[in-house]
Amino acid sequence: MPEFNADFRERLEELVRWRRDVRRFRREPLPDGLLDRILSVADLAPSVGNSQPWRVVLVETPERRQEIIRNFEVENLKAKGQYSGDQAQQYARLKLAGLRDAPIHLAVFCEDNPEQGHGLGRATMPETLAYSVVGMIQTLWLAARAEGVGLGWVSILRPEDVTATLDVRDSWRFIAYLCLGYPEEEHLDPELERHEWQQRTLTDERLFRR
């Protein structure tokens, strides 16, 4: 097994720190082959029973992208309606998606009934299939960042509508809509911290002993 040294670990931590949810993209396309390279690294992610249940849809047609944008705008307006006063104004100032500028749109689904893996490891927790897909997405995020490519995860969407827009199999569960592209600006702190929506809190608050 390869040894990873302190220098590599420092760079890895830096990568994890600089992995941001990007919502401001330059429109320039990615160089040929780069997306495939990033996806091939992500595809090495772990999965329950080695089932590899992720299904990645490259959304290319302008009509479909437009429907996704409309979906986001409707749901984002509803979400804003849940807040009042200062918080509603603050919400309105946040930029929560980069759907219009990002050159790459990926919709990620989970095959909820895969043959691959023969059901191993998921009898008591079928949700581990969806969790495997998320592990792939986090790997994709880091692999993209290592190439200077930003990723933004858009969750303010109605899953049923995304599924209808993209016309996918009934057994596919919608997990995430991802925008990828070169970031327009770079920040070490999350947008939600910078705009004082929510600071991160101390790690120790999340650790318990039993």
Added chain:
Amino acid sequence: MPEFNADFRERLEELVRWRRDVRRFRREPLPDGLLDRILSVADLAPSVGNSQPWRVVLVETPERRQEIIRNFEVENLKAKGQYSGDQAQQYARLKLAGLRDAPIHLAVFCEDNPEQGHGLGRATMPETLAYSVVGMIQTLWLAARAEGVGLGWVSILRPEDVTATLDVRDSWRFIAYLCLGYPEEEHLDPELERHEWQQRTLTDERLFRR
């Protein structure tokens, strides 16, 4: 923003390739401070609304560990009962958890109703809280591996029983039980491939266009 070069990316891909689900551990404890360091990197993972909904329980008492092992053994026997003939024999030969030897046991939960984040980003998809926890786990997995530490994700457990054994809040949803420690042996291929349960398949089979 820091630049990551080709050499780093190569090492990162190697890390992703060598990240295995480890089920054979040496019993020796981790050096002081190492677990905290790994957890502090994992804690930088993204989360919906910056909610950081992961709750990590270090399971230390022998009685509780014993109950978890019993939980696994009961559920694993049931799972084996779902297969027949050659497949049942093959299942029986697989080692699916390293609970007895791993020096560190972590139970990971999701706070399903966190104040932090003020609900942002999860109105249409509340499951993004659990997904945030999984992103943290995948980051933990890679950070551990970069330190030479193996991780095994045990999913063959009844969540209700884990929650009862560990006596945690009602609003916490059980996500994963993780074993950590130095691996007894190193492999580039997954246990499930080596024992011919399930090979990985071609990336292209999981890519679609719309």
